[in-house]
Amino acid sequence: MKFHTKNVHFQDKVDTKEVSKTKPIYQTSAFSFTDLEDMEDFFQGKKDFMYTRVGNPNTDDLGKGVADLEEAPAGAASASGISAILGGVLAVAKAGDHIIATEDLYGGTYQLFAGELPDFGIEVSFADFSDHGAIEEAIRDNTVLLYTESVTNPLLRVEDIKGIASLARKHGLKTMVDNTFPTPYLIRPYTDGADLVAHSATKYIGGHSDLSAGVICGDEALVKKARAKIVYLGANLGPFDGWLGCRGLKTLALRMERQSANARKLADHLTKRGVLGRVYYPNSVSERGHGAIVTIDLGEKYDVHAFFRNLDWVKVVPTLAGVETSVTYPVGTSHRPVPKETRDRLGVTEQMVRISVGIEDPEDIQAAFDRALEASRK
Ligand SMILES: *Cc1c(COP(=O)(O)O)cnc(C)c1O
Numbered sequence: 001m002k003f004h005t006k007n008v009h010f011q012d013k014v015d016t017k018e019v020s021k022t023k024p025i026y027q028t029s030a031f032s033f034t035d036l037e038d039m040e041d042f043f044q045g046k047k048d049f050m051y052t053r054v055g056n057p058n059t060d061d062l063g064k065g066v067a068d069l070e071e072a073p074a075g076a077a078s079a080s081g082i083s084a085i086l087g088g089v090l091a092v093a094k095a096g097d098h099i100i101a102t103e104d105l106y107g108g109t110y111q112l113f114a115g116e117l118p119d120f121g122i123e124v125s126f127a128d129f130s131d132h133g134a135i136e137e138a139i140r141d142n143t144v145l146l147y148t149e150s151v152t153n154p155l156l157r158v159e160d161i162k163g164i165a166s167l168a169r170k171h172g173l174k175t176m177v178d179n180t181f182p183t184p185y186l187i188r189p190y191t192d193g194a195d196l197v198a199h200s201a202t203k204y205i206g207g208h209s210d211l212s213a214g215v216i217c218g219d220e221a222l223v224k225k226a227r228a229k230i231v232y233l234g235a236n237l238g239p240f241d242g243w244l245g246c247r248g249l250k251t252l253a254l255r256m257e258r259q260s261a262n263a264r265k266l267a268d269h270l271t272k273r274g275v276l277g278r279v280y281y282p283n284s285v286s287e288r289g290h291g292a293i294v295t296i297d298l299g300e301k302y303d304v305h306a307f308f309r310n311l312d313w314v315k316v317v318p319t320l321a322g323v324e325t326s327v328t329y330p331v332g333t334s335h336r337p338v339p340k341e342t343r344d345r346l347g348v349t350e351q352m353v354r355i356s357v358g359i360e361d362p363e364d365i366q367a368a369f370d371r372a373l374e375a376s377r378k
Pocket of ligand 1: 080081082083106108109149153178180181199200201202203212213214
């Protein structure tokens with residue numbers, strides 16, 4: 001099957017005798033057994049479900065569905081992107097180990113790595129991942145993992161995943177990639193050599209800004225470990241959110257196709273205006289498109305507060321990836337935990353606006369930004 005067909009039919013195996021067209025929601029905390037032998041079957045691996053924190057059909061579907069599109073053998077869902085990342089990291093690293101992460105990380109991941117992992121005894125250092133020499137210099141005897149993002153936030157740097165994965169293998173390290181921004185529709189890091197692929201399913205996988213979820217994908221052994229961390233740390237996803245995630249996932253290909261095309265048009269339109277500080281939009285993500293995020297730096301000629309006040313129907317929200325176009329202010333939200341000197345070095349400025357392009361008509365999206373720019377011109 002090609003991507004769009006595979007995407008819509010990911011959940012076709014209906015496992016009940018009553019053939020409901022969609023998967024029922026197993027809104028239950030546990031599964032019942034007929035007798036002790038029946039229950040023993042679970043512990044012998046002959047039955048899949050016992051207690052929802054440990055596993056639930058709706059939650060498992062989301063993990064498997066995303067893994068399938070990533071072309072990875074296994075996947076596990078969790079309560080958030082951050083807990084999927086934590087599960088993946090703890091599958092590889094324990095107290096006394098060291099991780100090297102890219103310095104242009106999503107702010108929440110930066111907070112997890114710089115603020116929380118050290119309390120677990122895991123050391124993290126940050127390096128400029130566009131410079132492989134800098135990564136090699138950061139490697140220590142106790143380094144176990146290289147961590148990066150396939151397309152970074154908000155500057156949209158496209159990672160050389162093959163290069164990073166082969167560098168890691170050369171030094172006996174694992175590679176983990178956050179693939180939230182491009183999704184498997186555009187990039188499949190596992191096929192490029194990454195050991196683990198993480199998603200904030202809160203974003204494009206869900207796609208409708210109505211749930212918080214995460215997925216971690218990779219080979220069976222590593223995902224089994226990551227899943228155990230998610231289960232034993234209590235970071236499991238609830239059945240209804242798993243079901244919502246699956247419903248969203250079915251239209252991933254359609255949404256990404258449309259949103260990427262709209263983003264390309266908006267980036268070209270804003271570039272043509274020629275008055276902005278800068279328009280960031282990558283041109284080498286994939287043959288299917290380059291993603292649905294456009295970041296603009298308003299430069300000196302526009303008032304950033306006036307811009308945000310004049311966006312009409314475009315919502316100001318500290319997230320991305322919904323079907324509606326929205327904007328966020330990275331310095332005030334996702335990059336709040338990132339120290340100013342790091343932000344300055346990366347080029348994340350106070351005049352920067354990150355646009356998450358939706359599925360509306362491209363002309364209406366362009367007109368909304370034209371109006372906001374005109375109203376905020378100094
Ligand atoms: C949102 C996001 C996360 C964190 O996901 P949550 O679902 O909010 O926990 C991680 N990485 C990236 C790139 C994100 O955009």
